[in-house]
Amino acid sequence: MKLLIKNMVCPRCISAVSDLFVSEGVTVKSINLGDVETQEELTQDQLLSVGRKLKDIGFELLDDPRSQLIEQIRVSVLEWVRMDKERIKLSDYLSARLHKDYSTLSKMFSEVRGVTIERFSILHRIEYVKELLCYSQLSTSEIAYRLGYSSPAHLSSQFKQVTGMTPKEFRELDKHSRIPLDAL
Numbered sequence: 001m002k003l004l005i006k007n008m009v010c011p012r013c014i015s016a017v018s019d020l021f022v023s024e025g026v027t028v029k030s031i032n033l034g035d036v037e038t039q040e041e042l043t044q045d046q047l048l049s050v051g052r053k054l055k056d057i058g059f060e061l062l063d064d065p066r067s068q069l070i071e072q073i074r075v076s077v078l079e080w081v082r083m084d085k086e087r088i089k090l091s092d093y094l095s096a097r098l099h100k101d102y103s104t105l106s107k108m109f110s111e112v113r114g115v116t117i118e119r120f121s122i123l124h125r126i127e128y129v130k131e132l133l134c135y136s137q138l139s140t141s142e143i144a145y146r147l148g149y150s151s152p153a154h155l156s157s158q159f160k161q162v163t164g165m166t167p168k169e170f171r172e173l174d175k176h177s178r179i180p181l182d183a184l
Contacts, residue, residue, distance in 0.1 A: 001038045003050075004068045006060040008033050008075070013059070020053050034075035070112050072098055073105055077117065081124045087148045090121055126162045129155065133171045140167045 005017060014031050021028050024046065027039035042050065051061040062068045076097050080090055087093070091102040094117070098105060109117050125147055132143050144155040159167050 001041045003036045003038065003042075004034060004062040004071055005036060005054060006034075006062055006067070006071050007058055008035075016057055017054070017059060020057065021050065024050055024053070026050070033078065034071055066108070066112070069098070069100075069105075070109060073109050073117065074113075074120075077121050078124055081121060081128050081147070083148075084146070090117070122158060122162065126159055129159055129167065130163075130170065133167055143167070 008014060008017060010033075014033065017036060018028055018031050021031075021036060021038065026042065026046065029037040029039050031037070047061070054061050062071055073094060076094055077090070080087060080093050091106075094100075094105055095102045106117050109115075109120070113120065115123075128147065129143055132138055132146075136143075138146070140155060141152040144152040147155070149155040149158075156166055159165075159170070163170060
């Protein structure tokens with residue numbers, strides 16, 4: 001049985017959700033950001049119990065198709081942003097991954113989230129840039145290349161537009177302000 005779960009954004013989330021399913025006596029076949037596949041079908045009582053316990057630790061079991069698709073878009077954007085290989089256009093990536101026309105995905109995402117997929121991806125990219133600036137020794141040029149920017153200048157311009165400061169100014173701050181990924 002495949003279940004989609006909102007707010008799974010990191011390996012610790014996967015671990016917490018996996019532990020929850022194990023504590024419920026459910027055999028997890030596979031688990032990734034945003035979804036869990038169980039060995040067996042869950043009863044309605046198990047689904048309610050898992051749903052309540054997920055909510056207690058900050059997640060949400062998604063049961064309607066529209067919410068599931070929005071979560072799949074969100075998780076796919078996060079994965080696209082963090083790709084270490086040559087990245088294709090986001091619209092092509094989402095269409096291929098979700099087997100839907102990009103314009104349909106884009107319209108639905110904007111209606112539900114109140115932000116375009118493009119803007120959402122920019123915000124995630126900038127948060128990833130912040131993470132790399134804080135926790136790595138990569139230069140702005142190396143970060144720009146790694147994240148698929150056309151140039152370091154393009155990265156710096158977009159970073160300044162979103163944060164109000166340059167990557168260099170951000171790196172030199174004593175306290176770095178970051179937005180949790182599940183809050184974007």
